[in-house]
Amino acid sequence: MKLLSQESKDNQEDQKPCIILDPGHGGKDPGTLWGEVYEKDVNLAITKKLEQILVGQGYQVIMTRDEDERVVLKERVQIAQENQGDLFVSIHQNALENDTVTEGMEIYSSKTSGSEDLAEYIWDSLLSKTGAKDKGISKNSDLFVLDHTTMPACLIETGFITSSRERELLLDEEYQQKIAQGIAEGITKFLES
Numbered sequence: 473m474k475l476l477s478q479e480s481k482d483n484q485e486d487q488k489p490c491i492i493l494d495p496g497h498g499g500k501d502p503g504t505l506w507g508e509v510y511e512k513d514v515n516l517a518i519t520k521k522l523e524q525i526l527v528g529q530g531y532q533v534i535m536t537r538d539e540d541e542r543v544v545l546k547e548r549v550q551i552a553q554e555n556q557g558d559l560f561v562s563i564h565q566n567a568l569e570n571d572t573v574t575e576g577m578e579i580y581s582s583k584t585s586g587s588e589d590l591a592e593y594i595w596d597s598l599l600s601k602t603g604a605k606d607k608g609i610s611k612n613s614d615l616f617v618l619d620h621t622t623m624p625a626c627l628i629e630t631g632f633i634t635s636s637r638e639r640e641l642l643l644d645e646e647y648q649q650k651i652a653q654g655i656a657e658g659i660t661k662f663l664e665s
């Protein structure tokens with residue numbers, strides 16, 4: 473009896489959705505930057521907060537990197553595919569040359585079925601949690617990690633590191649937490665839909 477109930481508990485745990493989180497860049501690849509503010513660090517800080525929320529909600533979470541190391545795009549896709557993730561979310565920051573004013577968030581969804589819904593759920597909660605400017609959803613994106621994963625997938629540019637105002641926010645732990653909460657809420661709504 474004991475064995476059986478333990479077994480059924482394990483089975484239930486196995487069925488928890490597996491979420492792949494992908495903090496962009498890392499190591500020798502800083503991503504976009506402004507002075508000593510590197511995209512790779514902002515990506516990791518936000519993604520770690522997101523990981524914590526989702527793990528707290530009982531989801532299985534796999535990070536393509538959890539420290540400052542370089543992981544090539546092919547390897548990120550491999551991690552998502554080999555772990556048979558149920559969905560894939562990549563976190564990035566935006567930048568513009570000679571422009572310190574443009575700000576806001578962008579989201580890209582892949583061609584895989586379900587990706588558009590995932591992006592829309594995340595978008596709704598992310599924008600309402602942060603109050604960030606809506607720079608739009610780009611559907612059917614062929615960005616490498618989106619084009620090569622087979623689960624619902626999206627990539628979020630959570631702000632402009634080149635914007636004086638937004639950069640301050642992106643470096644602020646409370647704002648990072650709001651971003652993480654917004655994305656987590658969207659993921660949960662998508663998984664429950």
Ligand SMILES: [Zn+2]
Nearest residue numbers: 496503564565
């Ligand atoms: Zn990036």
